[in-house]
Amino acid sequence: xxxxxxxxxxxxxxxxxxxxxxxxxxxxxxxxxxxxxxxxxxxxxxxxxxxxxxxxxxxxxxxxxxxxxxxxxxxxxxxxxxxxxxxxxxxxxxxxxxxxxxxxxxxxxxxxxxxxxxxxxxxxxxxxxxxxxxxxxxxxxxxxxxxxxxxxxxxxxxxxxxxxxxxxxxxxxxxxxxxxxxxxxxxxxxxxxxxxxxxxxxxxxxxxxxxxxxxxxxxxxxxxxxxxxxxxxxxxxxxxxxxxxxxxxxxxxxxxxxxxxxxxxxxxxxxxxxxxxxxxxxxxxxxxxxxxxxxxxxxxxxxxxxxxxxxxxxxxxxxxxxxxxxxxxxxxxxxxxxxxxxxxxxxxxxxxxxxxxxxxxxxxxxxxxxxxxxxxxxxxxxxxxxxxxxxxxxxxxxxxxxxxxxxxxxxxxxxxxxxxxxxxxxxxxxxxxxxxxxxxxxxxxxxxxxxxxxxxxxxxxxxxxxxxxxxxxxxxxxxxxxxxxxxx
Amino acid sequence: xxxxxxxxxxxxxxxxxxxxxxxxxxxxxxxxxxxxxxxxxxxxxxxxxxxxxxxxxxxxxxxxxxxxxxxxxxxxxxxxxxxxxxxxxxxxxxxxxxxxxxxxxxxxxxxxxxxxxxxxxxxxxxxxxxxxxxxxxxxxxxxxxxxxxxxxxxxxxxxxxxxxxxxxxxxxxxxxxxxxxxxxxxxxxxxxxxxxxxxxxxxxxxxxxxxxxxxxxxxxxxxxxxxxxxxxxxxxxxxxxxxxxxxxxxxxxxxxxxxxxxxxxxxxxxxxxxxxxxxxxxxxxxxxxxxxxxxxxxxxxxxxxxxxxxxxxxxxxxxxxxxxxxxxxxxxxxxxxxxxxxxxxxxxxxxxxxxxxxxxxxxxxxxxxxxxxxxxxxxxxxxxxxxxxxxxxxxxxxxxxxxxxxxxxxxxxxxxxxxxxxxxxxxxxxxxxxxxxxxxxxxxxxxxxxxxxxxxxxxxxxxxxxxxxxxxxxxxxxxxxxxxxxxxxxxxxx
Numbered sequence: 016x017x018x019x020x021x022x023x024x025x026x027x028x029x030x031x032x033x034x035x036x037x038x039x040x041x042x043x044x045x046x047x048x049x050x051x052x053x054x055x056x057x058x059x060x061x062x063x064x065x066x067x068x069x070x071x072x073x074x075x076x077x078x079x080x081x082x083x084x085x086x087x088x089x090x091x092x093x094x095x096x097x098x099x100x101x102x103x104x105x106x107x108x109x110x111x112x113x114x115x116x117x118x119x120x121x122x123x124x125x126x127x128x129x130x131x132x133x134x135x136x137x138x139x140x141x142x143x144x145x146x147x148x149x150x151x152x153x154x155x156x157x158x159x160x161x162x163x164x165x166x167x168x169x170x171x172x173x174x175x176x177x178x179x180x181x182x183x184x185x186x187x188x189x190x191x192x193x194x195x196x197x198x199x200x201x202x203x204x205x206x207x208x209x210x211x212x213x214x215x216x217x218x219x220x221x222x223x224x225x226x227x228x229x230x231x232x233x234x235x236x237x238x239x240x241x242x243x244x245x246x247x248x249x250x251x252x253x254x255x256x257x258x259x260x261x262x263x264x265x266x267x268x269x270x271x272x273x274x275x276x277x278x279x280x281x282x283x284x285x286x287x288x289x290x291x292x293x294x295x296x297x298x299x300x301x302x303x304x305x306x307x308x309x310x311x312x313x314x315x316x317x318x319x320x321x322x323x324x325x326x327x328x329x330x331x332x333x334x335x336x337x338x339x340x341x342x343x344x345x346x347x348x349x350x351x352x353x354x355x356x357x358x359x360x361x362x363x364x365x366x367x368x369x370x371x372x373x374x375x376x377x378x379x380x381x382x383x384x385x386x387x388x389x390x391x392x393x394x395x396x397x398x399x400x401x402x403x404x405x406x407x408x409x410x411x412x413x414x415x416x417x418x419x420x421x422x423x424x425x426x427x428x429x430x431x432x433x434x435x436x437x438x439x440x441x442x443x444x445x446x447x448x449x450x451x452x453x454x455x456x457x458x459x460x461x462x463x464x465x466x467x468x469x470x471x472x473x474x475x476x477x478x479x480x481x482x483x484x485x486x487x488x489x490x491x492x493x494x495x496x497x498x499x500x501x502x503x
Numbered sequence: 504x505x506x507x508x509x510x511x512x513x514x515x516x517x518x519x520x521x522x523x524x525x526x527x528x529x530x531x532x533x534x535x536x537x538x539x540x541x542x543x544x545x546x547x548x549x550x551x552x553x554x555x556x557x558x559x560x561x562x563x564x565x566x567x568x569x570x571x572x573x574x575x576x577x578x579x580x581x582x583x584x585x586x587x588x589x590x591x592x593x594x595x596x597x598x599x600x601x602x603x604x605x606x607x608x609x610x611x612x613x614x615x616x617x618x619x620x621x622x623x624x625x626x627x628x629x630x631x632x633x634x635x636x637x638x639x640x641x642x643x644x645x646x647x648x649x650x651x652x653x654x655x656x657x658x659x660x661x662x663x664x665x666x667x668x669x670x671x672x673x674x675x676x677x678x679x680x681x682x683x684x685x686x687x688x689x690x691x692x693x694x695x696x697x698x699x700x701x702x703x704x705x706x707x708x709x710x711x712x713x714x715x716x717x718x719x720x721x722x723x724x725x726x727x728x729x730x731x732x733x734x735x736x737x738x739x740x741x742x743x744x745x746x747x748x749x750x751x752x753x754x755x756x757x758x759x760x761x762x763x764x765x766x767x768x769x770x771x772x773x774x775x776x777x778x779x780x781x782x783x784x785x786x787x788x789x790x791x792x793x794x795x796x797x798x799x800x801x802x803x804x805x806x807x808x809x810x811x812x813x814x815x816x817x818x819x820x821x822x823x824x825x826x827x828x829x830x831x832x833x834x835x836x837x838x839x840x841x842x843x844x845x846x847x848x849x850x851x852x853x854x855x856x857x858x859x860x861x862x863x864x865x866x867x868x869x870x871x872x873x874x875x876x877x878x879x880x881x882x883x884x885x886x887x888x889x890x891x892x893x894x895x896x897x898x899x900x901x902x903x904x905x906x907x908x909x910x911x912x913x914x915x916x917x918x919x920x921x922x923x924x925x926x927x928x929x930x931x932x933x934x935x936x937x938x939x940x941x942x943x944x945x946x947x948x949x950x951x952x953x954x955x956x957x958x959x960x961x962x963x964x965x966x967x968x969x970x971x972x973x974x975x976x977x978x979x980x981x982x983x984x985x986x987x988x989x990x991x992x993x994x995x996x997x
Contacts, residue, residue: 064606068832070599071586071608071711073746103828105876107853114831169849171836299876301885304718304825306747 019191021229023263029232030259031239032195032225033187034251036202037180038212039156039220040083046155046179047074047117054218058161058172066177068112073305076101080179081309083211084124084153085319087181090209090326091148093128095316099152100308105299109171110158118154118182120300124309125151130205131328132197138345146198147186156180181212187226187236192252199223199248200349204327208351222246225279227258228272237262238272242279242286254279258286330354337367343375352389356396363400366407373403377417381424393424402430410434412441415487441488448497451484452477456501466502474498507532508674512577512731513758515677519561519576526558526565526576530620533578536675537622542997545660545670547583547641548591549623554578557620564618573738575618580670580679583624584631584663585611585722586711590621594713595629595639598833598840598860608711609743610680610722617738622676625666629862630830631687631715634934635924636665638864643921646695647673647993651959655996658918658960661691667725668695672993678726678735682712684719685818686914686938689950692725693913693963696952696991698980699725700732703970704945705750708743714829716822717748719942729951729980733757736973752971760974763982765799768975771806771906776937778915784956785912792910792953792964792983799982804906808898813891814940819932820875820888821943826865827872833860867928896944903969908979911937913963917956937965947973951980952989961991 021028045052048065065072088095100122103115128148135141158176162169183202189195203214203221214221223246228239242258245251257279262272276295277286325333327348334344347357353374360370378399382392394402402419405411411419411434422433434440442448455477456463466473481494507529510518519526534551561576586592586604593599607615615621629638636644636659646660646669660669664681668691671679681688683701692699700723707722714720724735737757743749772793777786793803835841835856842855861869875884902909914934924931941948946967953964964983968976 067837069586069604069606069838070592070594070602070713070832071604071709073710075745075747105828105831107831107834107850109834109836109849112832112837114834115828297878299828299873299878299881301824301828301876301881304716304748305714 028229032189034185035224036183040080040179042079045177061174087211088125091128094126097311099124101303106296119152123150123152132201146188149184192255229262242277343371359396455480526561530554530558545666546623554620572618578620580625580676597640609708628663631663633662635659636662657921661694663687681725686935692950694918696961700949703947706740708746710745716825765801768801769906770801771909773808775811776911788953788962795986806902810894817888817891818939823868823872827869909967913950913965917960941967
């Protein structure tokens with residue numbers, strides 16, 4: 016899709032990228048305990064006996080978390096494994112109370128799938144590429160260590176301990192920071208549509224481990240490094256750029272890339288070594304004997320499928336069929352919130368084209384100025400539909416609608432009330448309009464003559480003058496008709 | 504006045520229900536016996552007030568005409584592997600010394616609901632790892648039994664439920680809980696002349712029991728006779744949504760179903776259990792057992808369990824593997840012992856805490872388990888052991904084509920002396936050679952007294968049944984009990 020190349024001293028280098036995305040599953044309770052999975056909360060306030068790994072405590076799978084993983088798998092056309100199993104990944108750390116993380120190594124719940132991405136979502140002509148997804152498995156999150164609370168001790172917050180994560184592992188199918196960015200954006204969009212993860216990277220509910228290697232174009236795969244826990248799309252792209260360049264410099268300088276785990280420092284915009292393969296853990300994976308294999312029956316799978324919303328690609332196609340431009344359809348479907356807002360608007364009887372144009376120019380413009388996101392919009396779809404309805408039925412003109420919208424944003428008043436109160440109703444009163452036209456003709460005899468001698472473009476001038484004289488309240492169609500009659 | 508130490512579960516329950524005596528009288532009498540038996544070291548913690556409190560509640564219920572539970576008025580001992588709310592729970596380890604749970608295990612809660620009371624927390628092998636109760640941080644449990652050679656050598660009560668077996672055999676309590684991972688109920692029962700049953704895996708909830716090997720651990724009752732085991736198992740068992748491996752099945756009325764008429768039952772005698780050099784006493788007892796079951800109407804058939812010889816090695820891979828992971832939570836961070844040497848970091852704390860907190864046998868098994876799960880060894884050991892486990896289960900499945908129950912010795916010998924096997928872990932492990940196959944297959948298995956050795960020590964007969972068929976196991980146990988005439992008791996030397 017993109018010919019991203021790093022220019023080295025020895026020629027061009029190709030970058031190979033694979034992502035492991037950890038997405039927190041949207042659910043009320045944790046993966047194996049009844050404790051709240053909500054973000055925040057006083058430290059250690061969302062901790063059950065199971066999460067704290069007290070003696071004799073046992074995990075019980077939260078069906079909802081498995082359901083969300085299955086729905087996500089279905090949304091990327093992945094193979095759903097009717098039989099999967101949880102394994103223990105053993106290592107000691109203070110944020111891991113059990114001394115092992117319950118994960119799925121050998122038999123993940125979701126197998127092969129794929130996502131189609133375009134480099135520029137908003138450009139319908141942008142080329143597309145399929146990124147393979149190897150697997151999605153479900154696992155427990157760890158707790159959080161705080162090292163800055165006490166001079167000699169570290170504090171442990173177990174609120175996140177045991178929260179359900181999906182690990183979504185891609186194939187090493189991406190070859191530029193842009194592709195990786197497009198993939199992550201598209202994945203986040205799908206997760207939000209499905210409702211299986213809120214995709215909030217700032218709060219850490221989505222983060223990526225980035226595997227990068229470089230090679231001569233078409234050559235053997237190079238040694239990869241894994242940069243852990245990158246928590247924004249921009250940082251991820253920067254990390255890839257830095258890391259690929261670092262590897263090229265290293266190899267060309269006579270060195271070799273070491274397989275290792277690295278960290279990205281967004282302040283210095285660089286990656287740093289965390290630990291090398293030599294001191295990597297031996298996780299001693301084995302099937303968790305506290306848990307039975309997960310077996311999914313037809314009814315469960317059917318419910319998962321039936322509960323899936325229309326996904327972005329299908330929605331975009333449908334919007335185009337409704338008569339929206341490809342650009343509008345792409346923008347409106349990129350984020351679930353936008354599409355849902357738009358559809359809410361249509362649900363209130365607004366015409367698709369009128370609605371999409373208004374949303375993309377007026378509403379987005381206004382929100383941009385206000386620095387607000389769509390879900391913080393001061394005008395909701397019902398209120399917007401009221402406004403657009405007044406335009407559609409000829410009560411107000413498009414330009415008056417702009418004024419009314421401004422007032423709505425300022426006062427929070429309804430469109431009809433504003434129009435009534437301020438007398439903004441558009442008039443079809445031909446006598447009044449004819450009177451104004453007569454005045455304008457008299458005041459602009461030269462232009463009238465020019466028009467009649469063939470300068471057609473001046474028609475717009477007369478429309479504008481008339482509308483201005485009518486304070487915008489005249490029906491533009493009526494003005495047009497009358498002007499044509501008078502000007503001949 | 505009634506000697507309450509002589510009464511079993513049914514007798515106490517019925518006596519209390521009939522008003523022959525008060526539950527509190529029983530509790531007081533047994534509290535005194537517990538307090539006077541310190542030499543046996545059967546209890547880690549004594550809880551006389553708990554026993555009295557439960558008894559008083561039962562007496563009050565009876566006075567108020569309320570219905571009484573299955574175990575109403577019966578004071579019992581609780582193996583210190585069960586977490587008990589407000590009462591120290593140690594798994595006989597230093598690392599959990601002083602740990603007081605804020606929660607009650609499902610099985611113990613079921614027993615309290617049924618009207619039982621707690622005399623105290625019983626000693627055991629540390630983290631249930633051992634066959635002689637010599638690995639407890641709180642010292643060895645001494646069997647009340649002595650050889651008839653006039654000597655007073657201290658004998659092993661079996662393990663890991665050695666405190667339980669000793670307390671029952673010494674008549675400190677009519678019954679106690681045990682847990683059985685690879686024979687920890689059956690072997691101590693055999694060593695001390697009592698009965699004990701490990702039910703089908705999943706019958707009793709594991710929630711709140713300190714885990715040793717999750718896929719094998721199963722709680723069960725230990726008592727003086729088969730009926731008492733049936734009563735107590737009914738009280739302990741039942742589906743628990745908090746344990747994913749718990750069986751969602753109703754609890755059968757085992758006591759009501761007891762019937763020692765074995766007409767129509769086929770008893771399999773596994774030829775692979777007749778090891779070369781089998782102890783004469785054991786062989787003779789086994790033959791007696793066969794005769795008794797025939798006398799009860801059963802047909803006796805030879806069966807083969809061809810993979811038996813691989814059971815012990817497979818067990819000593821699977822159990823330590825699970826243990827090495829289950830015991831990772833004892834890290835000094837949240838509860839229990841913490842050893843933080845001056846200037847040390849997290850890893851140093853783990854090492855120091857776990858070195859100080861775990862005994863030698865526990866450390867040995869953690870190391871074995873860590874080794875067999877390591878990259879590069881996993882397939883050779885763990886995967887292979889799981890295959891063997893499947894073959895063992897299949898052996899039993901195939902045996903069930905020709906028999907309904909299997910009769911075998913519980914252990915290869917009578918109780919050995921304390922210290923006799925501690926220097927040789929392998930010979931200690933061999934004690935469980937007959938017990939381990941049923942554990943690996945998750946089947947119900949029971950030990951009942953089968954006679955005395957030449958030395959005058961109890962020997963146990965083991966009955967293994969089909970999954971969920973505890974009733975047949977109990978019935979065969981009852982048939983043996985009715986014919987064996989086993990009335991021997993340990994003399995009260997302590």
